[in-house]
Amino acid sequence: MYNIRIDKQQYDDLVVLENMTSKIEQGDFIVIMGESGCGKTTFLNIISGILQGYEGEVYLNDVALHKEDIASLTKIRREQLGMIFQDFQLIDFLSVYENIKLINPQVKDDEINQLLEKLNILELKNKEIAKLSGGQKQRVAIARALAGNRNIILADEPTASLDARASREIMEIFRDIHKEGYTIVMITHSPQIASYADKMLYLYDGKFETEIDLRGLSQSVKLKNIIEVVEKHYEQMLAN
């Protein structure tokens, strides 16, 4: 699916990502963790084609994203990538239906209804976004991301604006769509949220320094392993 080599990404004098490689396979559920400002969002922006101009090569299947122009990257995003953000990025004065349709004009109403039903928000279809709770807004954002048979979900701190209960519900949705075959790459600062994933990548010093396979483990063992890695890197950071 993804084959990634980033030789360097810098903003002015600040080198953020350097000499890093990564692979993402179809059906992966990957969580990316790392200290604030270490480059997690930058990485997601590169693999979604939002950020260009880095040194390196990023292949999505056979497509060389680093060589594509803005129009084809936009098309690839629309057809294959569903993006989910901490602040939802919905238009407040439009309805749930209008928000989904705006980004996916080609998607049929039947599909939108099915998605809203699946996410338990069908009764909110004609409600304005401004009138919804955070958890409901994130469900709308997930419906928008899934519409049009996209199969890769890229989520940047999807639960950071939600309380514990809404966060858990959103992660249960992620777990369900992963079981259906979606590939998920998610950023979070929370070990509890990370413990829904099957693989954890810890970004440190410009690259993924630690990678742990969480497949087949219970959620409490996943959590324990994740906390160990986070603490190890925290101590490493304090020592430097």
Ligand SMILES: Nc1ncnc2c1ncn2[C@@H]1O[C@H](COP(=O)(O)OP(=O)(O)OP(=O)(O)O)[C@@H](O)[C@H]1O
């Ligand atoms: N467009 C930009 N111009 C200049 N500097 C930037 C830009 N985008 C990000 N940076 C800087 O690059 C570094 C990495 O930012 P990035 O948002 O990728 O980190 P992050 O790991 O996602 O952080 P957080 O966990 O706080 O969201 C930060 O120091 C940030 O200030």
